[in-house]
Amino acid sequence: xxxxxxxxxxxxxxxxxxxxxxxxxxxxxxxxxxxxxxxxxxxxxxxxxxxxxxxxxxxxxxxxxxxxxxxxxxxxxxxxxxxxxxxxxxxxxxxxxxxxxxxxxxxxxxxxxxxxxxxxxxxxxxxxxxxxxxxxxxxxxxxxxxxxxxxxxxxxxxxxxxxxxxxxxxxxxxxxxxxxxxxxxxxxxxxxxxxxxxxxxxxxxxxxxxxxxxxxxxxxxxxxxxxxxxxxxxxxxxxxxxxxxxxxxxxxxxxxxxxxxxxxxxxxxxxxxxxxxxxxxxxxxxxxxxxxxxxxxxxxxxxxxxxxxxxxxxxxxxxxxxxxxxxxxxxxxxxxxxxxxxxxxxxxxxxxxxxxxx
Amino acid sequence: xxxxxxxxxxxxxxxxxxxxxxxxxxxxxxxxxxxxxxxxxxxxxxxxxxxxxxxxxxxxxxxxxxxxxxxxxxxxxxxxxxxxxxxxxxxxxxxxxxxxxxxxxxxxxxxxxxxxxxxxxxxxxxxxxxxxxxxxxxxxxxxxxxxxxxxxxxxxxxxxxxxxxxxxxxxxxxxxxxxxxxxxxxxxxxxxxxxxxxxxxxxxxxxxxxxxxxxxxxxxxxxxxxxxxxxxxxxxxxxxxxxxxxxxxxxxxxxxxxxxxxxxxxxxxxxxxxxxxxxxxxxxxxxxxxxxxxxxxxxxxxxxxxxxxxxxxxxxxxxxxxxxxxxxxxxxxxxxxxxxxxxxxxxxxxxxxxxxxx
Numbered sequence: 167x168x169x170x171x172x173x174x175x176x177x178x179x180x181x182x183x184x185x186x187x188x189x190x191x192x193x194x195x196x197x198x199x200x201x202x203x204x205x206x207x208x209x210x211x212x213x214x215x216x217x218x219x220x221x222x223x224x225x226x227x228x229x230x231x232x233x234x235x236x237x238x239x240x241x242x243x244x245x246x247x248x249x250x251x252x253x254x255x256x257x258x259x260x261x262x263x264x265x266x267x268x269x270x271x272x273x274x275x276x277x278x279x280x281x282x283x284x285x286x287x288x289x290x291x292x293x294x295x296x297x298x299x300x301x302x303x304x305x306x307x308x309x310x311x312x313x314x315x316x317x318x319x320x321x322x323x324x325x326x327x328x329x330x331x332x333x334x335x336x337x338x339x340x341x342x343x344x345x346x347x348x349x350x351x352x353x354x355x356x357x358x359x360x361x362x363x364x365x366x367x368x369x370x371x372x373x374x375x376x377x378x379x380x381x382x383x384x385x386x387x388x389x390x391x392x393x394x395x396x397x398x399x400x401x402x403x404x405x406x407x408x409x410x411x412x413x414x415x416x417x418x419x420x421x422x423x424x425x426x427x428x429x430x431x432x433x434x435x436x437x438x439x440x441x442x443x444x445x446x447x448x449x450x451x452x453x454x455x456x457x458x459x460x461x462x463x464x465x466x467x468x469x470x471x472x473x474x475x476x477x478x479x480x481x482x483x484x485x486x487x488x489x490x491x492x493x494x495x496x497x498x499x500x501x502x503x504x505x506x507x508x509x510x511x512x513x514x515x516x517x518x519x520x521x522x523x524x
Numbered sequence: 525x526x527x528x529x530x531x532x533x534x535x536x537x538x539x540x541x542x543x544x545x546x547x548x549x550x551x552x553x554x555x556x557x558x559x560x561x562x563x564x565x566x567x568x569x570x571x572x573x574x575x576x577x578x579x580x581x582x583x584x585x586x587x588x589x590x591x592x593x594x595x596x597x598x599x600x601x602x603x604x605x606x607x608x609x610x611x612x613x614x615x616x617x618x619x620x621x622x623x624x625x626x627x628x629x630x631x632x633x634x635x636x637x638x639x640x641x642x643x644x645x646x647x648x649x650x651x652x653x654x655x656x657x658x659x660x661x662x663x664x665x666x667x668x669x670x671x672x673x674x675x676x677x678x679x680x681x682x683x684x685x686x687x688x689x690x691x692x693x694x695x696x697x698x699x700x701x702x703x704x705x706x707x708x709x710x711x712x713x714x715x716x717x718x719x720x721x722x723x724x725x726x727x728x729x730x731x732x733x734x735x736x737x738x739x740x741x742x743x744x745x746x747x748x749x750x751x752x753x754x755x756x757x758x759x760x761x762x763x764x765x766x767x768x769x770x771x772x773x774x775x776x777x778x779x780x781x782x783x784x785x786x787x788x789x790x791x792x793x794x795x796x797x798x799x800x801x802x803x804x805x806x807x808x809x810x811x812x813x814x815x816x817x818x819x820x821x822x823x824x825x826x827x828x829x830x831x832x833x834x835x836x837x838x839x840x841x842x843x844x845x846x847x848x849x850x851x852x853x854x855x856x857x858x859x860x861x862x863x864x865x866x867x868x869x870x871x872x873x874x875x876x877x878x879x880x881x882x
Contacts, residue, residue, distance in 0.1 A: 461878070463872045465872055466868075477853060479541075479855070479881045480854075480855045481854060481855070481872075483865035484858050484859050484865055485846070490855075497836070497839070499843055499846075504841060504842040508841075511823050511840075514823055523839075
């Protein structure tokens, strides 16, 4: 059976002050509507997976997930006792799926991405599930690159297989600017580089076997957790074992080593909302090129990204190319081309003992 | 007896979003402490007038005044049934004072100014009261000019009288830039121009006589209101008469016509907080020349004026020479040299049916 696994354990400060420790990015709608990114991800998967949808999250976020996804079936929130990165998280999900369905095939998807074209996403998802059913392999969906992005890893594609399916020769890490230009040019000429968006389709059994092969300590721990599932000790065992697993991403731990890896190219308006400026990629601007989420009044102000809570107002005059975000008790103001400075401000807040605003 | 009359009926949009229809500027502290400008004005007058302090205000602001000045004696809030500008307001105050004290001398002062040097203010106030006691004349306190300001009227001084007292030859209206430069140079050379700050000291009886002379319709109306004071009809008569009085400022109605006018030069850190940039005149800046009221974190940001409500935070990076004000449900952002654009934004709010933010 096909199962969806949404990874929703992340934090991150790049979308502060909307994203907070107590309410990270995946629980926000970020201008995409009234729905959170997580809820939109779940809704996209529903036609494919029905109620066989799981969310892996940090224990302290489990209540937020439940509130955000009230239709989630009981027991379908898989809590990590501590954050151990994506390899243990997906392994833990595989263990839980196998306990219910020995033939489980899982789609593992991030919770905090925006996808504009849901129909195309579902078409590719169906193909990816079918490929994962047919092949003893990890199937990934890479994203068609649209700019020389240095913030993502890339998939270097190999030979074409049947239909849209291709082999992956290598997972390559975040490139420098020149290399990113080369990747983009190479994609445009030969279609051989895609962005790694962290979407994986794989038989749960196969994933655990690969973890046994490439991360044997993690594999052993996961099997111990698996053996306890369905017993009174399940929770205690997970609490004891999971925090001891090496913290490693699925990319480093498995994807850079396992073979074969297959891929499908996804071209469905994907956006990882990696900073406030990303809103300009998927939201419409007004006549003065201002992106407005919530209520904003502008006078002689152009090319700004302006975000306000419902019921609040931002009024700007004579100011251009800025990011202004009012969220709860904090307001952020910086130039669009310095959106990365959010991190410096967050560091300043820590240094000034103002963590309560994080 | 000496009485203080504080005019607190104003509205104004130049300090939006802190100043609102429901809570205008005089009820705000604007970085001067926990006290409102009105409460600070009352406190400054207390050593001079004791509890003989009155506040003239709009009916709808009477409750705000009472809350802001809990020590105000009962009956010392004089409500205007409708706004008729300063000449009728001061006439109404004179009527009320005379009802209690036929020899009343009144100091009429705006409620929304900041004065840094309270001791010097009180010294000048004592001199002004004494001059108003001695002379059948209006005594005003003019402000020593520090820049070629085009936003104020000026007093053109005449001959020196005894001590610091001088005659006023003319009330002159807001000058253009060249004239303002001339006034400033003339003050620096000969001390003969002062800013008109709307501070008047006068016998209540003499003020009403001058109103009779120069504004006879208003004088007649005020005497009708005076005759009803102390009767059951007092309120009804005021409600009926006052709104019919011509709306006129004391400057246009009386000061430009009456003679003699005497003046004392005030040099006590006066500021009318006429725009957000005025905060830089009386508040200390941090090492990066940022003025901060409330909690603000700045990174690579200079020469900004940043105002936030208690409990709120403004975080800025890579932004200089800006005004940022978060107050209640609204946030204002504009360059310091365009602080006057607040009015355009307020107009935009009206046009967009967003008056609820005003």
